[in-house]
Amino acid sequence: MSTLQIGLAIIGGLVLAGVVAYNAWVTGRSVPRTARERGAHNADEAAGDETLPYSPADLSENEIQRIDPVLGEMPGAPPPPAPAVVAAAIASVSVNPLMAQPEKKPGLDALIDVIAPLQLEHEVSGDAVLAALPGTRRVGSKPFAVEGLCEASGEWESPRLGQRYRSLQAGVQLANRSGPLNDIEFSEFVVKAQAFADLLAAAPDFPDMRAEVARARELDAFASGHDAQLGFTLRARRTAWSPGYVAQHASRLGFIAGALPGRMVLPGSQSGHAAILSLVFDPQAAMAEDPEQTALREIALSLEVTHVPRSEQPFVRMRQAAMSLAEAMDGVVTDDAGQPLSTDTMDRIGADLESLYDALDSRDLSAGSAQARRLFS
Incomplete structure (x- = not known):
């Protein structure tokens, strides 16, 4: 075999090895992260530390931009004269069936x-x-x-x-949605x-x-004019997530399994009341034969504003949960159009919600009250 043939054989072998390595790299990136994975950031967990080793404040401001507010409205009702709250995505709230017994059914009220x-x-x-x-x-x-x-x-x-x-x-x-x-x-x-x-x-x-x-x-x-269903979408930056991986991180923030596949809820401090937050992902992925091999590119966090008392600080907890999950799972918090939500936008949402709570209080329809939950249903 000549020197030229030997050289070509070596070059061909190197090219083949490079192709194999590239395919292996691509395949590795397409496999969803599972609940069994442990990264370098999780070293404290192995030592018994149950606190998330991530800080929401670490999210780079260069990766987010401002968006305009959008108001969620009641189905079939005329649009309000002015936006009362920002809504990025809408999802229904579910109460976990394993929670404590529900409160007494609210009775008739001359107000509604x-x-x-x-x-x-x-x-x-x-x-x-x-x-x-x-x-x-x-x-x-x-x-x-x-x-x-x-x-x-x-x-x-x-x-x-x-x-x-x-x-x-x-x-x-008298009225509902x-x-x-x-x-x-x-x-x-x-x-x-x-x-x-x-x-x-x-x-x-x-x-x-x-x-x-x-x-x-x-x-x-x-x-x-005062109905609001607020939602954030969490999207994976690079590697997709498995349902178990999502559940693993969400449970560390207090979320528990909901009544439906692909749903987790954050229970309120009072038994029988509506869940504070709902976390939702593809139910087909949750019901797959091997859920750990299914890939999720996004999940949704939602809040039924009128169903949760202001005392629970639902938006503060929603914002913290969204940022913590995004940091822990290498994701980004966006609206339903995929536009990242900035800190300024979230601050405006919080201010709008305070005005909304005040307006509901003025009508004796405080968020989370039996009357409000019936009216906004």
Whole structure:
């Protein structure tokens, strides 16, 4: 074999080795990070330190830019006159089924319900009331309810077996995210409540339809301008994540498994209340035969602003969680269009939320209250 042939053979071998090495590098980058991985930054964890070794403040300001605020609105409702809060992405909130027992179901409230007293000729049993209830608890798109006055506590309650009542009332919600109560729904409420009352020999006292429908429109107009569903999107900078890898880091921030695949929630400090935050990713990836081999390029953090009390500091915790996850998993916090969110933008969101909370408080519809959760549903 000549010197030229030997040289060409060596060059060919080097080229082949380079191709193999490049393919191995590309393949390695395409494999999602899994929960079993431990980087150099996780050395403290092996020693028993459960604190995240990352600081949100380390995120470079050169990697983010300003974006314009966007307001989340109620479905089917007219847009508010001015933005009340910034929303980058929208996702629904889920309550973990393993959390403590839910709080008592909120009762009728004159603030957000049409209420018709039912005059009884004689005392009736809770068994009879339950048997007379209509088959559906809705009037059009609005919840319908019947309550009895408990003499022992002096409070209105949902009818119970074994209880006896001298006073009853029926009600329908004035507005929700489907819009205000209209003439047709009010008429349906009257028919349904009258049929229920007839079975118990009760006489209903209905309020004026025009006044109640006008009240529903006014309440809906307020709600339309103060509904907010806030969300951030976390996108992988380079290597994708597996569902287990995401769950590993989220659980260290207090998130727990939600009721649906691909969902985790951050529980509130009060049992039975709505979750503070929801973390969502592709449910198909979560249900894959081998989830650790599925690749996630993005996850979403969301907050139902009107469902969480201000005292929980939901936005502060959302911002901290987003930045901590981004740093820990080598990601970036963006809006739903993929534009990174700057510190200034997040500061403006926080200021807008404070104004929103004040407006809700002024109407006795404080965020996280039973009335607010019913209205904004």
